[in-house]
Amino acid sequence: MTPNNPTGTVYPRKYLEDIGRTAIDHDLPILSDEAYEALVFDGAEHVSPMSIPSMRDNAIGLFSFSKTFAMTGWRLGYLCGPEEFIKRAGTIHNLVLAHVSSHIQIAGLRALQGWDRFSAPIVRELDERRRTLVDELNTLDGMSCKLPQGTFYVFPDFRDASPGLTSQELADRFLQAGVGSSPGTFFGSGGDGYQRLSYSKVGIPQIVEGVKRMKRVIAQHASAGPLEN
Template sequence: MLQYHVAERVRQLRPSPTLAVSDRARALRQQGIDVIDLGGGDPDFPTPTHICQAAADAMFRGETHYVASAGIPELRRAIARKLQAENRIPVTPDEIIVTPGGKAALFVSILALVGPGDDVLMFDPGWVSYEPMVIMAGARCLHVPLLPEENYRITREAIEAVLTPQTRLMIVNSPNNPTGRVLTREEADAIVTVAQEHDIVVISDEIYEKIIYDGREHLSLAAFPGMAERTLTVNGFSKAYAMTGWRLGYVAGPAPLIRQIMKVHSHSATCATSFAQWGGVAALEGPQDVIDAMVAAWDRRRRFVTERLNAIPGFRCPLPEGAFYAFPDVSGTGLSGQEVAQKLIEEAYVGVTPGDAFGASGSGCIRLSFATADELLERALDRIANVFGR
């Protein structure tokens, strides 16, 4: 039998845990089983019509060819206006790269900035793809453990406890996937202080910035004094505008870093899809009340889901502050998050993601998305309650 050589940095990677949940759900459906998949992060709303129309118009007028690798000027200008007005980030269109999704923006940025011998600091629990991206870049991950009993609070002491002289990069995500936490000003100050004192570049992943509840304030780290020159702001259109399948994101930051990231982007993606970028222009420059309608629905659902989960013996679920995920601690059941997730998919036919997919601090938790229809959420919570006792 032929023995294939595979790069060790790839061999040690795990497949995406969130996609694994969806794959298992699809396999069960093919067997005729009614499965409710709450493992992913795809808004259940359609992309607003005016955005679709803008992309269709672009296709029909011939915008179906290569465009500038950094993105069409119209979209980069619109992004710059948005970042200046809403986020108070001093950025120009030349300091922006449009990418095929926010994930691509993160990947090219990490690949450009770190390599063997470098350390990258991230918070645990954190999104499943940060660590694999760092591993593929050849760098080492430093995990800052955040505790559920402290509501996953970030402190300067917790960061500096794992910091090394080789730390070159820090990844911050707010609102957070999976915990739903929104960065407070005190936490942001701690991050800013450490980054400046230890000369660390920060990647601020703000993909859920529009999905925030109870009047909380979204804080962009690049807007803090002295941070614009050391912060890469990553965002996209997937969550706020229900455009996950469009694969449209961007990274914005200081020109010297953007020039280096541009090399990786141009040699990999070439450019983001041309006509999708015109949809992005329409999203930013068109009516924003479409976001308000979606967030209002997710607000209602987060309260319903949290209340139902807290009524299940052994489950403890804080009310999410942002994004559209619940992250209940299920250790009171006597099972790990992995075991609970397995039990739910096989017995309740409800797909959720085990918490340890997001780091060791999440091992006693599961993540479920409430970005799905109310009727499906109600049925899913009934099934979960039936398996674990009402």
Template sequence: KTPDHIVEAGVKALRDGHHGYTPANGILELRRAVSADIKKYRGVDVDPDLVMIVPGGKVTMFFAIKIFGEPGVEIIYPNPGFPIYESVINYTGATPIPMRLHEDKGYGFDADEVLSLINSNTRLLIINLPSNPTGGTVPRTEIEKLVHGLAEHPHVCVLSDEIYSRILYDGREHVSFLEYEQLRDRLILLDGWSKTYAMTGWRLGYGVWPESLIEIATRLSINCHSCVNAATQYAGIAALEGPQDAVDEMTDAFDERRQVIVNELNQIPGFNCPEPGGAFYTFPNISGTGYKSLDLQEVCLNKAGVALISGTSFGHLGEGYIRFSYANSTENIIEAIRRIKTCL
């Protein structure tokens, strides 16, 4: 649940009379807090005027894809990946170009392979690290190879979805695309409060936009949702500026569950579950079971009473995989896998 001091900040904001509209890009105090947080965890200076406060993470991705997407344009996106990427690309009329995530690379991308997908029609490249649905991460060396290669393609902008940036394991570092000055004039960063502070229902996220695009994003916010509700923005300040113990405790708990679920899944005949490097998902390969992904999803739901998601829900390259979330208790995870074993 959301840490108590964040809840109290939201309640206090309501009692203090913060009931009206705010600027469309968010209150200055929150945008300054975001800039300070980026400096603290990413080591990068960001002008608060380039920060756009939005209701959740999806708004930034929708705006970015809407700005660049149109018929005749290509947008590269991770597959398997968060379903909204491909859905919104199709909505704009652009052509979605899948970027394969490799199981043998910890569900990371191959930089040379990604660069080979770019042509004169490419307008946007979407990156999500750590990733949903795989929990995949990518080492700095591979990211820097991609960044170096993008210098040859100055017409391509990058949307870096870093919503899971604080949820990493085994001493992994988060490498933010904001670190690369050569990309700053064509980089959109997506982050927010939902995952880090257990604030999914508060609907609070942010984007960091290039100077050339921030006015367009602001205009879209004005016409789309006016602003994020005021009390939530004050809660967001408390989250960033208050104690971070709850974040560390949550990540430690996820790490314990991660080890349990990987061990348990690898004991199921036909399953092969790599250890995720971040987020709170596992993405086991189930091709050894003989089931198609959607069929196994239905069997687990209807016979075992366990809800999981077919890999194909995250793109056609997810066939042969299933997504599990370990944002649940260890006891429930063990019981769920016991049930799956009995019905296969």
């Protein structure tokens, strides 16, 4: 999955080539989720495994209109891959869903035709939010959050800022303070201590206010005092 949810990592070409070599050696297909392909920052390059010649025959790419064009809920996306695979996937899709509503397909076509016009302002706005959120998070004691190069998530490590609390406990406390986050453990046991924060639907003032509330939660935990809303 590149760019990656939850970390925001954009995988470099070399890393994908290594994955590709392993897949080819073991005759495995590569299913590549590229839903966030357009949401990259700081000049980072999104590399699709399908664009790597050695992987073209066994890579299948998954794309969505939800992130690039903020069309979440329209349930529109597409698959790219070897012709035979796409034919079979098309047959299954036909039998299960028939097709996406016509007006949504037309909107998707218009979105693709105006790719830069529609997605560039979204990326610019997200970039500003990303920088604000990371700067604000880094004012928390014990926090060192890096700027992710893609998606609209940050995945900070809260272990030093809130020692003794699991991801779920900290997420519950954030929620009581009016801040939604996904505990890192949603994404696997290695995520314990982390929170995924999304800046897709919040403006700059809400980001600043949200981090202020997180700071309050952490300060209350440090002093072991009662929680306030």
